[in-house]
Amino acid sequence: MEDPSLELLNPPPEERLLSWLAEFYGKPVRIEGRELLRHRDLSYVERIWIAEGLPESLIYKVVLPPWDIEQDLHERVLIPSISHAPQLYLTAHYGRLAAMFLEDLGTLSLKPGASEETAVMVGKELAKLHRSYCYRVDELNQTGVLQTLYPIDYEEFMGRLAEQLSEWELINPEQARDLSLLANLIAPKLAGEPISLVHGDLYAENLILRAGRLFIIDWSWFTHVGVPIMDLATLTTEHIKNSRFVDVRNEVIDAYCFESGRSVEDITQVLPAAETLSRIHFLYWLIERKRRGMMGTTVGPVDQLIAKVVTELRTRLSLIPA
Numbered sequence: 001m002e003d004p005s006l007e008l009l010n011p012p013p014e015e016r017l018l019s020w021l022a023e024f025y026g027k028p029v030r031i032e033g034r035e036l037l038r039h040r041d042l043s044y045v046e047r048i049w050i051a052e053g054l055p056e057s058l059i060y061k062v063v064l065p066p067w068d069i070e071q072d073l074h075e076r077v078l079i080p081s082i083s084h085a086p087q088l089y090l091t092a093h094y095g096r097l098a099a100m101f102l103e104d105l106g107t108l109s110l111k112p113g114a115s116e117e118t119a120v121m122v123g124k125e126l127a128k129l130h131r132s133y134c135y136r137v138d139e140l141n142q143t144g145v146l147q148t149l150y151p152i153d154y155e156e157f158m159g160r161l162a163e164q165l166s167e168w169e170l171i172n173p174e175q176a177r178d179l180s181l182l183a184n185l186i187a188p189k190l191a192g193e194p195i196s197l198v199h200g201d202l203y204a205e206n207l208i209l210r211a212g213r214l215f216i217i218d219w220s221w222f223t224h225v226g227v228p229i230m231d232l233a234t235l236t237t238e239h240i241k242n243s244r245f246v247d248v249r250n251e252v253i254d255a256y257c258f259e260s261g262r263s264v265e266d267i268t269q270v271l272p273a274a275e276t277l278s279r280i281h282f283l284y285w286l287i288e289r290k291r292r293g294m295m296g297t298t299v300g301p302v303d304q305l306i307a308k309v310v311t312e313l314r315t316r317l318s319l320i321p322a
Contacts, residue, residue, distance in 0.1 A: 006296040011044045011062045012094040021050065024090045024101060029053050040298055042067045047104060058089060059102040066221045066288070068098035072145045073219045077197070082132045084125060084216040105215045111205040113244035116251050118209060123255025125214050126202075126235070130228035131260065133197035140197060140225050149226040149281070151191045158183035158280065164287055170306055178314045182276065185320050189273035196228040200281060203234060203241030221288075222281065229267070230281070232256055233274035276316045283309045 011017075022028045033049040037059075044062040063070060074088035087103040110118065133140065140146055149157060162176040171179070199206075200222030208215040235242065236249035253271075257264045286306050289295075295302050 006041050006298060008039050009041055009044045009062065009064060009097075012097060012099065016094055017060070017099075020090065020092045020099060020101070021048075023092075025050065025053055041294060041296065055104065057104040059086070059100075059104050061100045061102060063098050063100070064096055066292075069145065069223075070220050071098050071100055072143075073223055074100070074102075076143050076145055077140060077223075078219060082129060083197070083219070084129065084214055085219055086215060086217060105208045105217065106210050108209050109205050110207040110209060110245050111203075111241065111243045114204075114209075114248050116248060119248035119251035120255040121214055122207065122235075123252040123257075124259040126231060126252075127256045127259035129216075130194065130196045130231070133228075134194050136197075137195055137225060146197075147224040149224055150195065151187045151193070151227065154183040154187040154190075154277075154280075155180070157284075161280075161284060161287055164291075165306065165310070168290070170303060171310055175310055175314065178317060179310070182313055182317055182320075183280070185317065186273040186276050189270055189320070190227050190229070190277065193227045193229055193270065193274075195225065198224050198226045198228050199231050200224055200278075201234070202231040203239060204243065204245035205241045207235075207245075222285065227274065227277065229270060229274045230277050232267070233271045234278045236271070237275050237278075272316075272320050276313065276320065279309060279313055279316075283313065 018028070018031075021031075030051040031048055032051040035047040036045075037047055038045040042064045046060045047057060048060050049057045061070075071088075071091050074085065075091070078085040080087055086105055088100060089103065090101040092099045110122070114122070141148065158179055162171065162179045165171040166173075166176055199216060199219060201218060201220060202216070206216060206218045208217055232253065236246065236252055238246055253267060254264060257267050283306065286297075286302055286309065289297065290302050290306070297305060299305065
């Protein structure tokens with residue numbers, strides 16, 4: 001449920017939206033229908049139907065920094081045929097707001113579940129994506145758009161997070177020590193993993209199936225260059241954003257292993273560490289929100305969420321074999 005105290009983003013005036021649509025379609029257009037898909041503090045997303053327009057519908061997304069990195073990702077990083085990302089039609093700006101007009105892929109996400117056949121497709125396509133971008137790491141880094149997070153950096157990275165939390169008096173020395181231990185525990189587990197493009201927020205709700213094709217949406221601040229198995233771990237873990245899709249987690253993992261030429265045993269041994277990394281990255285996002293003065297989220301106050309995630313991460317110390 002949405003936190004009612006969250007200060008929601010104010011989208012640009014209607015006349016500005018109409019002017020952008022006229023620019024895209026090459027003529028003044030009439031909005032025939034619209035559906036609000038998301039309204040949060042950093043983003044506003046609508047599906048818009050255009051009378052006598054081609055395409056007949058599109059996704060209108062308005063975001064604030066740092067979520068505006070999505071524009072750079074679509075324009076400079078993502079190759080739709082490889083990343084399965086939607087087509088970006090047009091970008092515009094209104095003050096600090098970045099507006100994007102994206103291909104409408106429909107509403108058939110994989111969150112409610114998927115067939116075994118679809119699960120196999122997801123595993124194979126995800127492995128192909130990771131393999132393709134493995135060969136483009138230098139190119140990705142040269143864009144200057146993406147953050148990097150390599151296993152060799154985990155100790156220092158966690159140290160910075162713990163130091164910031166300590167300054168805010170949100171953790172005590174014992175908790176800071178445990179977070180450092182956790183980073184030291186997962187780093188060697190993931191040290192031998194390939195480096196590639198990581199979606200970073202790859203839950204089933206961000207997978208769309210249309211006409212038998214898989215699409216991945218919501219490439220955002222979480223996207224970085226790092227250990228790609230984090231995406232597989234995020235997608236196959238028990239989480240509300242995955243819902244019933246976890247019922248086919250084994251099929252996804254098997255297909256990923258087959259396509260990447262790795263054994264299931266090899267992958268499953270490192271998945272707990274990769275899942276932990278995903279939660280560390282989420283903690284990083286909560287800290288970034290607090291740094292920017294954004295003290296609420298869609299599910300409650302930031303400080304409370306930080307406490308919950310820190311507690312969760314500490315329990316993972318006993319779940320990852322030394």
